[in-house]
Amino acid sequence: MILLVLILILFFAALLSWIVGVKSHAGSRWIALCSLLLNLGIVTGVWVNHPAGTGRWWYQYRVDWVPHFGISLHLAMDGLSMLMLALTFFLGALSVLISWKEINSRVGFFHFNLLFVLCGITGVFLTMDLFLFYFFWEMMLIPMYFLIGIWGHEHREYAANKFFLFTQAGGLLMLLAILGLYFVHAANTNVYTFDYFDLLNTPMDPAMARWLMLGFLVAFLVKLPAVPFHTWLPDAHTEAPTAGSVVLAGLLLKTGAYGILRFVLPLFPAAAADIAPVAMLLGVIGILYGGMLAYAQTDFKRLIAYTSVSHMGFVLLGAFAFNEIAYQGVVMQMITHGISTGALFIIAGALYERIHTRNIRQMGGLWLRLPMMGSAAMIFVMASLGLPGLGNFVAEFLVLLGSWQANHLLTVLATIGLVVATAYSLRIMQKVFFGPCDRQYNMPDLSGRELVIIIALVIVICWLGFHPQPVLNTSQQNIDYVVR
């Protein structure tokens, strides 16, 4: 029941903030913030006192929806979902905070969309019914389209359309695969059901399994995104408002990774194992190619966007390495990437508010004026290049350590990706905060609100870097299951 409450809180808060937003902007903001904080509180509470000894699934909630077709409202939470939800509500609350001053038009509708995206993401992370999964999967799409298309930068419509077309195309393939699985299962067992647990271990012919698996995989690869399906990402990330970028990079991409861990690997273990070298290769190409593209960019947000391509390559690499260390790394990478890239987008947004450009060629020497922002940027840049002591290092190291057991050559190439990461990450510092300062800027350093956001992020990333064990333990059970 608590799981349904999580979704409903966001749903009603979304409607409420829209209605209230007509009269009062601040009211709309406070409603959004409070609902997210409430959810974050609930999830943290669940984390701390989840019922012990219930096995892998902490909570389950199941009500028939359309029993005739085997569709049910089936929600369940395990460690992986819990971690993803905590990340969702944390970043969600931060993205409300970060839009406090940035968004001034149609505030109510903005928060409606934001909460609706988060509601969809929450659903994706919780649902255990494939029909419902597809429902939520599409549900996060449209408000995101509005977020980019209405509150974005100059080329927002192009970016929004591109984002929509790519993810929708992937989603349709997934729908086909879901229906295929549904009928294959029915043909073999005479039970028509969309339920995840029933569909596990569906006996099927290997060729069929491969096609269905590819349907799911392509949808998740588009979302992840992996080369060559990544090209929607830089446009969408660049053009979206800061909160949109944070949600996109921090959460939407994670739904792809989550999908691979939750659906592709358990539903089609044999087919996934067959395709593993290709998938790992795509991951490695993503790491290197994304890094190279990031190095060349002059648009701050676009640069960060491409680093996401590079980082998500590690997720793909680890997910198909088929061992526990790599999976732990993948889960860590999902969380730490959300934090570090989200933070970089927040910094980019804060800079944009001050100097009204995203072109890093026009920046330089900003440390002089913005030492606090510079220090924060330094921390997250170091996180993105994988400095030990920050969360991303643990993640990347575990992924590489695990994938080494699976494939030596690809791991070596991925490790070289760390050098590329160094090159592009330092370029950020170099071009933005260091170097000569041509113009006389007169601008304030981080405001109190921004400071709160940044400090929260810094604390989390350091905590993950020095004491990742709670996270690793939480995802442990789920991973045991996937590995088996």
Add this chain to the structure above:
Amino acid sequence: MFPALIPLIPFVSALLLMLGWKRLSRIAVTVIGCGSIGLSAFVAVLIAIQFAAGGEQAIVQHAGNWVEAGGFKTGFDLRMDALSVVFVGVITIVGFLIHVYASGYMHEEPDYARFFACMNLFVGAMLTLVMADNLLLLYFGWEGVGLCSYLLIGFWYKDPANNYAARKAFIVTRVGDTAMAIALFMLFQFTGTLRIPEILQSSTHIWSKGDPVITWIALLLLGGAVGKSAQLPLQTWLPDAMAGPTPVSALIHAATMVTAGVYLIARTHTLFELAPDAQITTAVIGAITLVLAGFSALVQTDIKRVLAYSTVSQIGYMFLALGCGAWSAAVFHFVTHAFFKALLFMAAGAVIVALHHEQDLFKMGGLKKQLKGIYWVFLVGCASLAAIPFVTAGFYSKDQIIWLSLSAAGGHTAFWLAALLGALLTGMYTFRLFFLVFYGDLKTHVHHRPGNSMMIPLYILALLSTIAGFIELPHTLGHVTLFSNWLLPVLPAVSVLHDSVAMEWTSQALSAVLALSGIGVAYAWVVWRPKGMSDFLEMPALLWLRGFWSRGWDFDKLYNILLVYPFVYLSRMNKKDLIDKLYTSLAALMQWCHNVLARTQSGLLRWYILGVVLGAVAILSVLIWRIYI
């Protein structure tokens, strides 16, 4: 006493300085910055005494778990054994002196707190590195050192050149780190752990001598070491790293960072012993680097770059010793080198400050009278670097290496000759520098004399540079083996093949003579006959060679052409993302199709009917074709 305190104190102080960068006064910053390292040194000494008295193999402290996932387990485990004690001692003590010096050197710097925060972080990271009980924690320190070098080399961030140097240092060392990371993966794959003692213990059971796997591992570890220690082929970052403030250079060169590679190899010496090929590679790299860097040092015009190349060269000696299996000799040279190199850098810094940030050697000169105190400490440092016999620490440590490069089990005549050539070159470039600075005509006016905070550390280091040598004396001269005995529990004694006193004497005499003749050449070159020498040096062939050496044998150019330019070019070319073109051209194709089809919607009724008729004709034709023909 907890060993964890030693790195923790600098870290905490760095954090304090970062948080309080606006509020803390200058004095508070100095106290926290220097005091923390002093406190750390004090704790280190206490623990060393406790360790020496306890007689255990090592003091290990488990300061918490770090990562535990699927059979992989590491914690924050700190280890104090004989080797760590030596390194920790040098790092904290020399680091403390450098900090004290820096408080004087940097006292006009507006970003004073940031400077000390980074310096403390640097020391803390280095201490973590040398005290780590597992390789992951070592890697933590290893990367932390890289980060701090980046922050400090680029400390004066407004100058793009500094940033370039900082970036270069970070990226080049990261290349080595990558190799080391892969070595870590391999070690974990085969031993199932990253704890150093366990790895060293199990390695002899797992691998036989010369096994290709262990050779790969050792070579990859060497790759990491080469990156951090600025050896061939990753030496290019160090000379550029002179862009940072001088105390930073001193810290990088003497106490931290560049010696990390030496430490790593010494720490994992068991693995290298199992992989003779890798060990020979180490020695060859050391030998080549020490000669190449020696030549480069000979022709530099920047005072700090001469010292930078000399560091590369001296670390080459250490690598040579490691490669020959003379583990303790390498560590011994590290210790003496730390003292005299810190001394030289800080003295050079004092000179630079005195001449109002003038670094060009040819604009110096005649400072002997002007800067009396510095003259003397500089002389001590130079003498030690050039290994003037009997009275300097450098002589004893370097001489040991030269002798062992011939006589040790891994030694070879070629190594010995290279080491001797290096000795000659060292004498030449060291004293060329010395004479250029202190003799001849006064060219730049002295406007600022270093204060006590800068001079006292110099005196202490001068003293150390002299007496530190007496803890380890060769057979021929007293035979004191305090140092190698101390290290014996960790590092095995060197196995000497040609144990002949006469040959050892010959070697020592030869090296001493070469060092002295190097000084003689330098004297002739700079002081005695500057005119004649410069005529000789202006010959076109030599001019080119000098340029070539002074550019560090054009390694920068080579790497730029081979790696940097292609990467940058490719990424610039591909800025718009080729794959995106695929999708946009698909969209363009659709657009084109739309345009073509839209033209058929002409609005002319008759055209539509014509279309219907055409369709009917076509369908009927197909029907007739299929059914009747």
Add this chain to the structure above:
Amino acid sequence: MNVHPTTAGMLLAGVLFVLGLISILVRRDIIFMLLSVEVMLNAAGLAFVVASSHWGTADGQVMFIFILAMAAAEVSVGLALILQLYHQLKTLDSDEAAKMNG
């Protein structure tokens, strides 16, 4: 000549239909086009009646009646449209009414 009556009737219907089709394709005057449509409808009706007599059932003739009804409705609405068009565009040229081109 021994031609099957159905064949002959169908041939006549086909010829009339194609003549109407030619007319509708070549004419620009919209009243002529309407006229041609009538010719074609008539031909189609003829074909139905022929078929009806071939099978000896009433269905074809029923269809003829429907065609007739439809033709009547079409002509009335079509003429009204033409009238409207003539008032708007002052011409009966069907190509002038090409506003809906893409």
Add this chain to the structure above:
Amino acid sequence: MIGPAFYIAAAIAVLATIMVITRYNIMHALLYLVVSLLAVAVVLYLYGAPFMAALEVIVYAGAIMVLLIFFVMMLNLGKESAEQEKLWLKPRIWIFPSLLCIILLGELVFLVLQNHQPAAEVKIVDPRAVGMALFGPYILAVELAGMLLMAGIVGAYHLGRQKEKTLHRFLENNEL
């Protein structure tokens, strides 16, 4: 039963239709069309559908054609439009569509000639049977036809009136 009556009627129908489609003057064309329709009525009669023949004469040749003729007279299209037609009907314009239609005709003829049954009498279907069918199985279609006619009346009334000169919104004169 194919006899001279059929051939004569068919020839008149075809010739009259050819005259219809080649006239420049709309009124002449309409009159020829009436002739054509009457000829077709004869053919219908010959094919055993006297009721249909009657309907053809009354409704088609009578009502519909008369409607058209009155309409043309109302528009008062004189010589100019005939001249205009002459201008428009150039061989360049009609040659290709005509060829295409003749191909279509060829195909139709080919298909029709596939019927190789020996000649037989036409079967007569009396109006009674038609009536039974119409109000038996086709009653729904009859209702629909009624509605269609109703819609035609309403539509014609609505479209045909022109009290004020307002453009229909689809025909507004601004460029799309």
